[in-house]
Structure formats: C-alpha cells, structure tokens
Amino acid sequence: MNGVHDMGGMDGFGKVEAEPNEPMFHEQWEGRVLALVRAMGAAGAFNIDTSRFYREALPPHVYLSSSYYKKWLLGLEDLLVDKGFVDADEVKAGHALKETKAPRRGKFTADQVERIMVRGAFGRPAPAPAKFKAGDRVRARNIHPATHTRLPRYVRGHVGIVERDHGCHVFPDSASMEAGENPQWLYTVVFDSAELWGADADPTVKISIDAFEPYLEPI
C-alpha cells in the first residue's frame, strides 16, 4: 500500500536527532510489547509480513505521531482482533472473555526463547530459474497494490542495475496476505541518484534496494 510508512525521499521530518547513551527501552512497557509481538509470532499467530502490514495500515496520523513501540502495540491489537485470536471486547475489558483460537504452533513457552533469538530463515528452494543476473539493467515496475509490498514508491518506474542475486525468498506480498510463501528470486538493484531524484541530485550517491523478481521488468 502507498502508506505514509513508505517515506523514502519525503521532506519535512526535520533533522536526525540521536540520543546519547540511549537505553534499550525508554519505558518498561516497550520491552513487554516487543516480547508479546515476538512470542505471538513464534506461536504462529502471524508471520512477520502480516505484522508489518498491520503497522503500515494504522491511520497515517497515528503512524506519524506514535512512538515506535506504540505502533507495534496498536498493530498487534488490530491484528489479533482481525485474525480472531482476541476479541475487541476483551481488549476493552482487559481480560479474557472468549474462547481461545489455537495459534498454528501452540503456546509460546520460555524454553523456546533461544530459538527466536536467531532471525528466521527466509531463503527457499527455487521454483524456477532466475530471470535476471548481475549486470542486467532492469526497471522497477510501476505497481501500486493496496496491500503490503516491499517495493518502495521512490524507485517505481526507475531503471537500475542488478548487482547481487540472493537466491529465492519468501515473497512478502503473498505472505502478508496469508496467501502462502510464494518464493521469488531476490536481487540487490542499484540506482544512480539522478535516476531517482533528478538532475540536481548528488552525483556521488548510489542507492540500492533488495527487490523481488515480480517487482522488476527487463528493459
């Protein structure tokens, strides 16, 4: 979706402000939200792409004015309600009122923590040969799906060079909709700054994205 989360190249957000000696969490509840999201994901209630989609789908002014972990909480609440793991009445009441819908992998318990401290593996066997190889010129397709995609707006329609081939990976556009993993070839595609930002762009800058094969067309 062309949401406000897709902010590469936007103006108006001001300077980057780094906080010296920033703590891992600014409030105790932030760690709790992180743990809840990781635990419910590990229990099989959702995959990472679905959880991203729910954060992106927050109303834009909420997305922009909420802190990071607040967005995580709001997205998690929406997702759990939509998928039937929690009822909106339960969220209001603050405790369980309805039957449990078993998540795919069952209750998340403490002995599984070590497993989730390594990032999930998204590489998959290739269902078909790669269409592109390093050195190929490709155009990022001008697509505007209403659903989740990982092709940012700022590259759509623009021409870049395939630089690396990462093999086949779970396709977020499908996984986010719970429509299967639908593995696709993944490439690093690099763009000149002038191609993306026009003739006035800094000529010393190149920008790459990691693009799934359906995002690209040959030229």
Next chain:
Amino acid sequence: MNGVHDMGGMDGFGKVEAEPNEPMFHEQWEGRVLALVRAMGAAGAFNIDTSRFYREALPPHVYLSSSYYKKWLLGLEDLLVDKGFVDADEVKAGHALKETKAPRRGKFTADQVERIMVRGAFGRPAPAPAKFKAGDRVRARNIHPATHTRLPRYVRGHVGIVERDHGCHVFPDSASMEAGENPQWLYTVVFDSAELWGADADPTVKISIDAFEPYLEPI
C-alpha cells in the same frame, strides 16, 4: 517539497465522509482564521503560494492530525513570524510588543473587502513562445525540489498528452520563495490511469493536472 500534503494516490486514509447540511464554519474561530489569512494576504504580507508553502511545511503529523483551519492558523503564525511581521514573543504574549513592519500594500480595511471576493488574476503576458501545443506528448519531469512546487509526485516521470494551453501564469515555485512571478506557460496534461497506476488500473479513468512548462519535457 515531497511533503505529506502531496497525497494523491496514497492509501490508508479511509472512506470519504460527507457531513449532511454541513455549516460553512464549524466553530466561530474558523471564519476568523480565514478572514485573517485573506486580510494579511491582501495587505501584501505574503502571496498565496508562500502561504501554501507554510502549510505544507508543518510537521507531517501535525498536518495530518489538524483540522483544515487549524492548519491555516499554524501556517499563518509561522509565516508571519518568519517574515518579521510578528515576533514569536508576541504570539506567546497575545499582544503587540514590537514595532510594525509595514506590509507591501498597507493596512487592510473594510472598504477593500469587495476586491478580494474575486479570485486574484494569475495570467501574465508571455515572456517567450510556448514550447508545447495541444496534442503533444510530454513527460512530467522527475524533479524533487525541497521548496514549494505544484507538480505532484504521482505524475513525475510519467507521459501524458497536452490537452489545453491556459496562457502564461505566475510560477508558484518562484513566487512561493518571493523570487518574483517568473511567468510560465500552463497546460492541462492528461494521463491514462495505467500510465500512473500500473497495469491493474481502471482503464476507463484519465487524470489531468495543470502543469507549468518547466515541469514538462518533450519526448
């Protein structure tokens, strides 16, 4: 600027909700803000393009969460402070503390109201012949100025057809910076929906913008 005001084609804002029997103003202060903006503009404190730029430059989360006339007020305050007509201390205090900086056309008085009830004239004599004519295929340039522009992001890089020639008009990109009127030819340029939104777009839809000549390149 690539601000959040440039929202053509964005997703996530929900349904259009029309209010039956909507009043002209929902609160008394809204009319007052409108009148202040019109009066200060008519006094010569700013032109319409500059006032638009100050609204666009509000922090994005403020832009999205403020009502329409609140945006007008916030933009007006910022503009009057930046241009030296009002001091930030005066806004805090709620009354005048510093000397007056005379606006270009002087005090706005009640006898001038009729004049401003007709929209200003933005047509200007042509400084050069038009580069394009009806029927020409043109590409909207891929420009990303940090300052005010009226070329929306959703058409940049895309090809359309010149449909009408409106003569020469004040160029907002210049006027907003108080860099003169710099008149430019203005054209209605029409795009197929698939050109803008990809192969899945509704084929019965065409979209036009009014584009100043510097926004366009021949193809």
Next chain:
Amino acid sequence: MAQDHDHPHDDDHHHDHEHGSELSEMQIRVRALESILTEKGYVEPAALDAIIEAYETKIGPHNGARVVAKAWTDPAFRQALLKDATKAIGTLGHVSRVGDHLVAVENTAERHNMVVCTLCSCYPWEMLGLPPVWYKAAPYRSRAVKDPRGVLADFGVTLPSDTEIRVWDSTAETRFLVLPMRPNGTEGWSEQQLAELVTRDSMIGTGFPKAPGSPS
C-alpha cells in the same frame, strides 16, 4: 484493517475537531493573533467581520447552479461557457464575481468529470462557496486520482462501468466547474426551476442533479 471495524484504540484515531477542549484553546489562540495583528495596524476587526459576512452571504453553490441552469436552456451560452467560462459568466448580470481561468467541463453519457485538489484545497469559491470539509480532507484528496469509482461509491454514486471518468486535479490557479447532465423529465422547465435541481456535489462531480420531484 484498522479503518474497517470498531477497534479498541479508536480513541487514538481522533482529529482535533472532535475535541471541545481543543476548540476553546483554538478560540483563545485565534483571538490572540487577531489582537496582535490589529494592535500592529495590519488589519481592522471591521474588515474581518466584513470578509466573513461576504463569505456567508455572497458566495455559494446558488451561483454555480444558475450558470448550469442557463447552460441547460441556452445552447449559445453553453457553447460560450465551455469555450471560456470566465468570459461567459461575466456576461451574466446576476453573477458578478468570477475569477480568471474558470474552466467548465461537461458531463455526457460517455464521460463523467470529477474535480479534486490533491495538493491543498483549490475550488471554484465564486461558483460553489467554500469547499466542504471532505473536499479538503485526506480521504478525498488521496483517492480521487487513483480510485475515483471507489470515491463515488462513498457518495452512493454508481456510473456505468464503461463510462469514462476524467479526474481534474486542480494544481494551478485554474478552477474547474462540472456541467452536469440535465435530468430527464425537465422539458420546458424555467432556468429558476432547473437551478433548484443543481446540487453542489453535481458541480464537483461527486453527485448528480436532483431528479424532478425528489425531495428538496
């Protein structure tokens, strides 16, 4: 998704205009700015009163409705309107306020026109009055250029699937007025009768004129 049902954090989805406390804060703030600008001699309160009164009494969709009704009954005027709306309207004694570069666009059985301003809120004030909140708000501005049929559905408006839809994004100081199709069953009606059928939304392109005999 979040917009589609009653979510527990709907309290986070508020906008300013729903908050009473916010509003009185705004009143104080606007009054303060008016005091400053008055004290500094930039404006006078009587002029502000007169501006508001002019908006409240002198402009509004009745102006556009009279233009549309005239075009429905006078083929020469219709031609002139479509050629140069500012000039054509300037010849009408009863509508004196019309800015430059007004463009009238005609709906037909084959083509429906719809007007938006994606970048701000450009709108033909002289013809239609101040725009409604929805015209200035993000849902309409964002979707009109990408999903006009979806937007029309929000208004309860359905067009035949093969009707061409032309969206006019008001990105300059041109202004657009939709000339809707004359309703059937109005043969022989006077301009004044016809003007009663012309709604604001029908001149934006998000609605149709009223049908004869429908509740006014």
Next chain:
Amino acid sequence: MAQDHDHPHDDDHHHDHEHGSELSEMQIRVRALESILTEKGYVEPAALDAIIEAYETKIGPHNGARVVAKAWTDPAFRQALLKDATKAIGTLGHVSRVGDHLVAVENTAERHNMVVCTLCSCYPWEMLGLPPVWYKAAPYRSRAVKDPRGVLADFGVTLPSDTEIRVWDSTAETRFLVLPMRPNGTEGWSEQQLAELVTRDSMIGTGFPKAPGSPS
C-alpha cells in the same frame, strides 16, 4: 520554516514519548493485553521475561565489533565475510547468533556505505542489538536515500566530496553490516583492543570507529 526555529506552536509538535500521562496509559494498556494473552494460553509471562532478558544481555553491538575487529586483523576472514557474512560469522565460536543473508559491505577510501530501512526498521539485531530510536524514526528513514550527506552532517560526519556514498535500503530479509575502515595508528593492536574502537554507528555507516586514544 517550522522545524528550524522556536515557533509558538511547538506544543503541537510533541510525540507520545514526551508525555508522562501517555506513558502510564500505555503501561496499563500493555499490561491488559498481556493478561488477555496469558489467560487465553497463548503466552506465559516467564517466556516474555526471558525474551526481554535475552535482548538485554545476549545481543548488542559488541557482537558486530568483534566481527569487524577480526576482519581487520585476518585477511582470510575479511574475504570470507565479504563473500558470505552469515557463513563466515558462523565459523566464529563466540558469535553463535547470526541469521541468514547477512551481507557485510566494506568502506574504502573511495566508497562509504550507509544502511537504512525506509519502510520500517530492518536492522542486523544479532550483530548490533536493537536499533536506536533515530534509526526507526521518520527523519532518518525519509532522508537517508535522498540526502545522505545531509544526514551524515546531522551526525557531525563529513566525507570528502568525491567519496562515493552507497545507501543500502533494507527492503527484504537481507541485513547489512558496514565494515568500517580500520583507524590509522592501530598497527599491531589485538582483536580485543580493536573491537573497543568499533562503534555501533560505524557499522550502520553514520559514524566512524573511534580514533586510538580517544575517550572511550
């Protein structure tokens, strides 16, 4: 413009994390959701405690720093790291947690690398810990791909004007670790000494390693 000076409506520019009352509301809300999920048997509080403890104790930029220091002292490891970072790091006994498709990108005198995730907050957690707020926030995400030199200036970092800047937008499940240039004056240093110089920001590309002798 609005961002650049002390404006009267700065009170409107707040974000949630600056409001104490908001935070306690959040605490109540998070606790409520945890109760529901616990009561329904999806999670157990001890598992949540263990997750938080693992984040707080087992990951962090010290992991990345050891990898960088090793690459600075061991040319074969450096080669292997640049070829396949996941595989190369997997051979190190002391860094057991590394996900698939980690990519190490090397800074040189000619090219500086910088990593961003414009769409969300993708970041090599196992190597660097949880990302700082600025990495996840709109200013960095929006500007890194369009004005990386301006972003570097916000960090007080200046590069020669002819140095190529390569921005890596983390749009998939690949993760990027910048291998910064080894500081001058560190000849003969041990891996452990070198690791002390490697900052988190130098592995994102928004900073440099510390110089020898600089305050730690």
